[in-house]
Amino acid sequence: MISTPSVYVLKRATVEKCTPFLTHLLAASVHCLNFSSSSLFGQNVVSSSSVGSHENVAKMILEKRNAQEALRAFRLAESQPGFVHNCLTYRILIHKLGLQRRFKTVKKILHEMQTQGNCPPDETIFCTMVHDYGRAKMANEAVHVLNVMEELGCIPTIKVYNAILNVLVKHDFFVAKHFFRNTMMNSGISPNVYTFGILIKALCLLDRIWEAFRLLESMRHQGCEPSVVIYNTLIHAFCKKGKWDAGKGVMMKMMRSGCEPNEVTYHTLISGYCRLGELTEALELLENGVARGYFPDVITITKLIDALCEEGRADEAAQLMQQMEAKGCVTDVIAHNTLIKGLCKANKTESAHKILKGMANKGTTPNVASYNALIGGLCKDGKIDRAAAMVGEMEKNGCKPDAVTYNTLIHAFCIQDKVEEAFKLFDMMKERECTPELVTYYMLIYGLYRQSRVQEAFKFINEMKCKGSFPDTVTYSLQIHELCKQNKVAAAEDLLGEMSIRGHIPDVVTYSILIDGLCKRGHLVKAFDLLNRILIHMIF
Structure with a gap:
């Protein structure tokens, strides 16, 4: 074997004296020597010192594409002078093999660990094996890990039993129950809080909540105090079934037992009461929690x-946000948008605008939904010009208006018969490369129709069609609308049929126009028949 100094001398002599051909040949030889000593584990060159790190070897094994490559890397690593595998590298290899169901090879590796003596398999190795059996849907084989441990002279621990139990409850609860009673309890190992947690969670998922509750009582009698996770599992199960008072009862029980509720406990119950509309209970629970040092997360605050x-x-919602922020609770853009919408819905647009402007001071940047909520509220309040001015404010703050922004304003201007302003926004929309939607065209044409500017409406349609940007569905809908206005309902029905034949799917607006025309003409049977056709189309 050529030593490192010899390689250096050889390379230098080659560069200075050899022919180009020999230079190439010797450089290739040196590369091979370097590769054989340091590039055995992947495409990247790895120094011999880095190979000596168990973490690096474990990482290389884990990154291999398949079990065969992982095993090869494992063997190459152990061939390096001075390198000896430890439990980490063995566990990673076993996990990699288990992921590809190479369980026979796993057993051979376990025997190898036991016979070599320097790293006998521990409970973590066997738990990894159990988890991999579970992932492979091989629950019965997971139980047989106990036999493998016996063969190797290893004593099963509570962690191994819990790992097996966790696999079994996902496979068949009856089998899991049998394993718990007849295998685990007879092994001389006492179940711990994790054991009961696995069983209680499984019972809750099976909607056997009261059975889970009885098991909670049973574990306490056995001297095993339930954890906050177990209590939360039961509370969540009760709340999911709509039994909020039972969930709150579990919370009271946990507090009496000295187990303090956490964020999950409060969030589960507060969210449930909010869904029920029981805000008094939700706010009381929040107040009690805050008094005990609980700080609600942003999701809970937003729910309230x-x-x-x-x-x-x-x-009150605005006051709640202010109070929670004063206590150090974090709020986000979604919480603020929820509040802005609520204030606008209550016609409190001034307050909503203050909330929006104050967001930046808290480090929360308003997004397009924030502005859209306020613009919608201002339009509803009849403050259209001010709403339109918000577009400039948005852009100034680096927020790009979207189709919802423009459509909200266009609709508001059309309703107030300010069609010219609506068309200005339409032009701005296209200039800003915001694609108009079907509803955009409908609203503009509706605005023209409101002012009896029918010819302008059709001119607009033709202009858009020439540019290739006008949906055919709108054209048909307008023609149907015009025929219905002229009391030519039969012709309108024929046009609807033609529309479908030509592959243009009528939308709700098209159907609404025709149903309205039929009703005005007294053709109620036909109108109901058309409505039934719509419903059937929606269902199937």
């Missing part, structure tokens, strides 16, 4: 704000 706004209590 939304529930308050839905009940028309937007001012």
Whole structure:
């Protein structure tokens, strides 16, 4: 074997004296020597010192594409002078083999670990094996890990039993229950809090909540105190079934036992009461929690704000946000948008605007939904010019208006018969490369129709069609509308049929126009028949 100094001398002599051909040949030889000593584990060159790190070897094994390559890298690593595998590298290899169901090879590796003596398999190795059996849907084989441990002279631990139990409950609860009673309990190992947690969670998922509750009582009698996770599992299960009071009862029980509720506990119950509209209970729970040092997360705060706004209590929602922020709770753009919508719904657009402007001071940047909520509220309040001015404010703050922004304003201007302003926004929309939607065209044409500017409406249609940007569905809908206005309902029905034949799917606006025309003409049977056709189309 050529030593490192010899390689250096050889390379230098080659560069200075050899012919180009020999230079190429010797450089290739040197590359091979370097590769054989340091590039055995992948495409990247790895120094011999880095190979000596168990973490590096474990990483290389894990990154291999398949089990065969992983095993090869494992063997190459152990061939390096002074390198000896430890439990980490063995565990990673076993996991890699298990992922590809190479369980026979796994057993051979386990025997190898046991016979070599320097790194006998521990509980972590066997738990990894159990998890891989579970992932492979091989629950029965997971139980047989106990036999493998016996063969190797290893004593099963509570962690291994819990790992097996966790696999079994996902496969068949009856089998899991049998394993718990007849195998685990007879092994001389006492179940711990994780054991009961696995069983209680499984019972809750099976909607056997009261059975899970009885098991909670049973574990306490066995001297095993339930954890906050177990209590939360039960609370969540009760709340999911709509039994909020039972969930709150579990919370009271946990507090009496000295187990303090955490964020999950409060969030589960507060969210549930908000869904029920029981805001008094939700706010009382929040107040009690804050007094005990609980700080709600942004999701819980948003739920409460939304529930308050839905009940028309937007001012209280604003106060709640202010109080929670004063206590150090974090709020985000979604929480603020929820509050802005609620305030606008309550016709409190001034307050909503203050919230929006104050967001930046808190480090929360308003997004397009923030501005759209306020613009919608201002339009609803009849403050259209001010709403339109918000577009400039948006752009100034680096927020690009979207189709919702423009459509909201276009609709508001059309309703107030300010069609010219609506068309200015339409032009701006296209200039800003914001694609108009079907509803955009409908609103503009509706605005023209409101002012009896029918010829201008058709001129607009023709202009858009020439540019290739006008949907055919709108054209048909307008023609149907015009025929219905002229009491030519039969012709309108024929046109609807032609529309479908030509592959243009009528939308809700098209159907609404024709149904309205039929009703005005007294053709109620035909109108109901058309409505039934729409419903059938929606279902199937």
